[in-house]
Amino acid sequence: MISQSREHSLLEAIAADPSRKVTPPVGPSYLTNPPGTGFWQGVMSWVFTLDHKRIGVMYLCGIMFAFLLGGLQAGLVRFELWDGTPNLLGQTEQQAQDAYNQAFTLHGAIMTFLFIIPSIPAALGNIFLPMMLGAKDVAFPRMNLASFHLWCGGAMFFVATLLTTGLDTGWTFYTPYSTTTSTNVILATMGVFILGFSSIFTGLNFVVTVNTMRPKGMTWFKMPLFLWGIYSTAIIQVLATPVLAITLVLLLCERTMGIGIFDPARGGDPVLYQHFFWFYSHPAVYIMILPAMAIISEVIPVFCRKHIFGYSFIAYSSVAIALLGFLVWGHHMFTSTESKLAAVIFSALTFSVSIPSGIKVFNWLTTMYKGSIRLATPMCYALSFLFLFTIGGLTGLFLGALAVDVHLHDTYFVVAHFHYVMMGGTLIAFLAGVHYWWPKAFGVMYNELWARVACLLVFVGFNLTFFPQFILGTQGMPRRYAGYKDEFQFFHQLSTSGFVVLGLGLFLAAGVLIASLFNGRKAPANPWGAATLEWKCCSPPTHHNFIEQPWVGEPYVYDDFVFDPDEGGYVEVIPDLSRGAKPAKQPAEPTTV
Amino acid sequence: MADAATLEAPETQPHHDGGDHGHDHHEHHPFHAHHFDSMDQQFEAGKLGIWLFLAQEVLFFSGLFAAYTVYRYHHPEVFVNAHTHLNVWLGTLNTIVLLASSLAIAWGVRAAMRNDRQTILFTHVFTLACAALFMGVKTVEYTHKWDEGINVAGFYTYDESAHGHGTPAHGAWHERMPAIIATTLGVGLLVSLVGVWMTSADRVVSGWTVGSIGLSILFIGLGIVVAKCVMPDARQLALMDAAHGGAHHAAHDDHGTDPHAAESHAETSATEPAAVESAATEPAATDAAAAEPAVATPPDPNFGPANFFSIYFIMTGVHAVHIIAGMIAITWIVARTAANHFSSDYYGPVEYVGLYWHLVDLVWIYLFPLMYLIH
Ligand code: HEM
Numbered sequence: 004m005i006s007q008s009r010e011h012s013l014l015e016a017i018a019a020d021p022s023r024k025v026t027p028p029v030g031p032s033y034l035t036n037p038p039g040t041g042f043w044q045g046v047m048s049w050v051f052t053l054d055h056k057r058i059g060v061m062y063l064c065g066i067m068f069a070f071l072l073g074g075l076q077a078g079l080v081r082f083e084l085w086d087g088t089p090n091l092l093g094q095t096e097q098q099a100q101d102a103y104n105q106a107f108t109l110h111g112a113i114m115t116f117l118f119i120i121p122s123i124p125a126a127l128g129n130i131f132l133p134m135m136l137g138a139k140d141v142a143f144p145r146m147n148l149a150s151f152h153l154w155c156g157g158a159m160f161f162v163a164t165l166l167t168t169g170l171d172t173g174w175t176f177y178t179p180y181s182t183t184t185s186t187n188v189i190l191a192t193m194g195v196f197i198l199g200f201s202s203i204f205t206g207l208n209f210v211v212t213v214n215t216m217r218p219k220g221m222t223w224f225k226m227p228l229f230l231w232g233i234y235s236t237a238i239i240q241v242l243a244t245p246v247l248a249i250t251l252v253l254l255l256c257e258r259t260m261g262i263g264i265f266d267p268a269r270g271g272d273p274v275l276y277q278h279f280f281w282f283y284s285h286p287a288v289y290i291m292i293l294p295a296m297a298i299i300s301e302v303i304p305v306f307c308r309k310h311i312f313g314y315s316f317i318a319y320s321s322v323a324i325a326l327l328g329f330l331v332w333g334h335h336m337f338t339s340t341e342s343k344l345a346a347v348i349f350s351a352l353t354f355s356v357s358i359p360s361g362i363k364v365f366n367w368l369t370t371m372y373k374g375s376i377r378l379a380t381p382m383c384y385a386l387s388f389l390f391l392f393t394i395g396g397l398t399g400l401f402l403g404a405l406a407v408d409v410h411l412h413d414t415y416f417v418v419a420h421f422h423y424v425m426m427g428g429t430l431i432a433f434l435a436g437v438h439y440w441w442p443k444a445f446g447v448m449y450n451e452l453w454a455r456v457a458c459l460l461v462f463v464g465f466n467l468t469f470f471p472q473f474i475l476g477t478q479g480m481p482r483r484y485a486g487y488k489d490e491f492q493f494f495h496q497l498s499t500s501g502f503v504v505l506g507l508g509l510f511l512a513a514g515v516l517i518a519s520l521f522n523g524r525k526a527p528a529n530p531w532g533a534a535t536l537e538w539k540c541c542s543p544p545t546h547h548n549f550i551e552q553p554w555v556g557e558p559y560v561y562d563d564f565v566f567d568p569d570e571g572g573y574v575e576v577i578p579d580l581s582r583g584a585k586p587a588k589q590p591a592e593p594t595t596v
Numbered sequence: 597m598a599d600a601a602t603l604e605a606p607e608t609q610p611h612h613d614g615g616d617h618g619h620d621h622h623e624h625h626p627f628h629a630h631h632f633d634s635m636d637q638q639f640e641a642g643k644l645g646i647w648l649f650l651a652q653e654v655l656f657f658s659g660l661f662a663a664y665t666v667y668r669y670h671h672p673e674v675f676v677n678a679h680t681h682l683n684v685w686l687g688t689l690n691t692i693v694l695l696a697s698s699l700a701i702a703w704g705v706r707a708a709m710r711n712d713r714q715t716i717l718f719t720h721v722f723t724l725a726c727a728a729l730f731m732g733v734k735t736v737e738y739t740h741k742w743d744e745g746i747n748v749a750g751f752y753t754y755d756e757s758a759h760g761h762g763t764p765a766h767g768a769w770h771e772r773m774p775a776i777i778a779t780t781l782g783v784g785l786l787v788s789l790v791g792v793w794m795t796s797a798d799r800v801v802s803g804w805t806v807g808s809i810g811l812s813i814l815f816i817g818l819g820i821v822v823a824k825c826v827m828p829d830a831r832q833l834a835l836m837d838a839a840h841g842g843a844h845h846a847a848h849d850d851h852g853t854d855p856h857a858a859e860s861h862a863e864t865s866a867t868e869p870a871a872v873e874s875a876a877t878e879p880a881a882t883d884a885a886a887a888e889p890a891v892a893t894p895p896d897p898n899f900g901p902a903n904f905f906s907i908y909f910i911m912t913g914v915h916a917v918h919i920i921a922g923m924i925a926i927t928w929i930v931a932r933t934a935a936n937h938f939s940s941d942y943y944g945p946v947e948y949v950g951l952y953w954h955l956v957d958l959v960w961i962y963l964f965p966l967m968y969l970i971h
């Protein structure tokens with residue numbers, strides 16, 4: 004933590020010698036085109052841009068649209084569950100049930116494949132990963148653009164599914180139902196297949212960028228933890244997604260040509276499908292959570308003005324989660340013909356994954372200990388993340404315990420568990436990241452007060468929606484049913500009310516951010532006093548990010564940063580070369596390892 | 597190496613001070629992407645990228661190999677039996693062809709490092725020819741099976757008992773084959789000649805591109821011809837079978853693995869509804885049932901050669917798609933070589949495509965024994 008006397012001496016130093024104040028030069032924003040650009044030229048300058056930031060911004064818009072679409076489906080699900088008889092989504096009970104199946108399926112599939120998986124890596128990662136490396140772009144800008152175009156293609160398949168016969172298999176496409184249902188499995192799985200390659204391309208790009216484009220002086224253990232998290236995620240994206248891809252190819256072949264691999268009537272085994280699917284999809288939950296943890300590792304030290312505690316533990320635990328995540332898929336099949344021995348082994352391995360997760364949580368808490376905590380909006384989200392993710396992770400352990408899972412499998416307990424980790428974890432961290440980096444990405448400050456109100460609403464709404472589902476689950480309410488017995492009604496209504504609060508909170512958060520684009524105060528280069536490189540260029544950055552190469556310092560040492568009222572933000576006071584600071588770029592050899 | 601000059605002047609832009617550095621000529625290389633500091637960095641990035649892509653490919657195929665392993669483990673006899681429909685000679689031929697192509701493309705990469713443009717061109721064109729030959733042979737193998745009714749499970753109509761008793765081939769592919777051969781050879785030759793002509797008329801890049809395409813078509817045709825010579829068509833087979841008095845058919849029976857023997861297990865495990873169903877549709881199976889000893893896990897009566905061929909067609913089909921993708925990539929390299937893009941300073945793409953091609957070959961090196969050579 005930076006002491007008050009240190010701050011005074013820094014202020015004096017820049018007053019005495021203003022040239023020691025590092026102020027990044029301001030250039031034309033990457034968001035705008037030079038004057039005189041025609042309308043269509045302008046559109047094309049976005050659609051075919053190779054600038055990682057523009058691609059990231061387009062991803063951001065795209066996934067927010069997907070989130071809205073998935074959210075509407077969630078609304079249908081929650082309101083159908085207001086009372087125990089399926090009556091809202093159709094004339095007859097049967098119709099309502101069918102529509103309900105479609106609603107929860109598309110909700111899950113859209114949220115998973117179109118929103119959460121690309122959310123942090125493809126949107127925020129794209130904008131900030133190269134900047135954190137002091138680089139001009141990712142290693143393969145064209146592939147990056149292709150990844151976004153593939154995402155759009157996949158999204159269109161989903162929209163087409165939605166507009167035709169829908170989909171009612173559940174987001175997991177389990178066979179044999181998925182090979183027999185009359186809904187549009189083919190369109191949807193082709194969409195997921197395409198999205199998979201979008202995800203692979205992003206991951207591949209990030210691994211290569213981090214490996215080969217780190218600046219001089221940024222060794223692996225001087226990388227911001229966000230990069231460690233994204234790097235680990237990227238490895239999973241490259242290694243797990245192709246298994247999903249081939250699984251979907253097999254599913255498509257099964258459906259169109261009857262290859263019999265998953266079809267018991269032809270000697271195949273439907274549980275093999277589940278193994279294939281979860282071999283991807285369990286690692287995929289770490290594709291979702293690792294970047295979220297990575298954001299939290301950035302936000303907490305900045306808003307505590309204190310060096311991150313246990314840097315290397317956090318870094319290694321990301322890699323550990325990524326690797327262990329490949330070994331636990333079997334915990335989704337405890338109740339589907341898995342042998343007892345396999346189940347016991349998978350259960351034990353599942354427990355082992357929670358160790359690195361626990362390490363992270365303790366390190367974040369220790370970072371906060373005796374820090375000077377500022378409750379700015381990103382930090383508020385980070386705190387709710389800590390609370391919600393911990394609940395989600397711990398309930399994961401209940402489910403990983405073999406004997407308990409037999410009771411809880413396919414109940415609302417599972418639904419609550421994964422919403423606590425996916426929404427309470429990833430979405431909240433995503434919001435933390437969006438609020439944290441908003442000033443950098445768009446060059447404006449949002450209204451702190453309303454943003455924090457939104458955060459509070461989201462937190463309350465979230466818990467109100469999903470905590471009751473834990474109780475429902477333990478009482479035996481199964482998931483994926485449009486109706487239920489009267490005894491469950493109270494908690495279901497609680498949950499639906501929570502949904503309303505949650506929705507209000509999210510719309511408010513979006514509103515605050517969008518409003519800032521029109522009337523927000525201009526953002527300084529470094530509003531929060533962070534030490535990572537992306538804050539060492541102007542806000543918003545120029546096309547090539549850095550007009551002058553920034554200094555690579557320790558990412559979590561705040562000693563040289565001081566709030567300068569003239570700038571309205573933090574400035575870096577030129578570091579002593581004796582302290583080991585190095586310029587980001589030298590035109591010499593690349594830093595490979 | 598601590599570069600004192602740059603430490604003192606951190607603002608220096610690498611791209612504007614080239615004059616002071618030994619990397620000068622790299623900076624102006626036409627294929628140097630602006631976001632890389634040096635050509636070396638660009639090359640390393642591409643190389644890591646392609647390796648990751650290959651890792652991704654391996655995992656893509658791993659799903660198929662996993663499926664193969666699971667089913668072969670559970671039904672070894674079906675695999676051993678069904679694979680006899682594959683022609684080992686054609687498999688061997690394709691293996692040799694691919695190995696040769698791998699050698700050629702590796703040679704081509706080496707040539708790129710040495711600025712030897714002619715050798716890059718010829719090795720890559722040779723690789724293309726091999727790939728096309730491979731596809732031609734596969735065409736014969738596939739169509740031959742389709743004609744016999746051997747297909748993925750959903751379209752499997754092959755009748756073990758009817759075969760070998762002089763049933764003539766009933767397939768349409770077989771009849772269309774001469775026309776296919778004539779077309780591929782004719783069109784291939786024509787297009788190749790156009791390519792050669794264009795090259796001589798100073799349109800080198802398009803000439804080599806068109807020539808490569810023509811050559812590919814031509815060699816598909818040649819592959820078909822060669823395969824036809826190796827694999828007797830169904831009519832000949834029938835004649836041969838008649839001559840040998842169905843000896844090879846009898847050999848199948850004492851494996852105890854033909855579908856009828858397997859179906860008899862169904863009776864002992866009548867708990868499975870599907871099993872009952874299939875037994876019901878096959879009245880012939882009932883008499884053998886009593887003789888069968890009780891087994892701990894009876895083989896699934898629904899699992900038969902059709903399942904083997906599902907796996908066969910999906911695996912080799914996915915592999916063939918990769919071959920086609922590789923052919924497109926190699927043609928791209930040929931075109932760029934013709935345009936004189938590559939030199940010892942910049943030959944990344946040649947190497948990346950080469951690596952990809954090796955992987956595609958490697959997959960075949962696994963597929964060949966797993967499909968054609970099992971015992
Ligand atoms: C702390 C580590 C975690 C453990 C030990 C854990 C454990 C489990 C277990 C055992 C199940 C299966 C429950 C059942 O179906 O009976 C499950 C389901 C699930 N978990 Fe986790 N989990 C953890 C973290 C996460 C994270 C971080 C995410 C996502 C961000 C996640 C997402 C899911 C999802 C989506 C399902 C349900 C899938 C479905 O059937 O539709 N989990 N978890």
Ligand SMILES: [Cu+2]
Nearest residue numbers: 285332334335
């Ligand atoms: Cu899992």
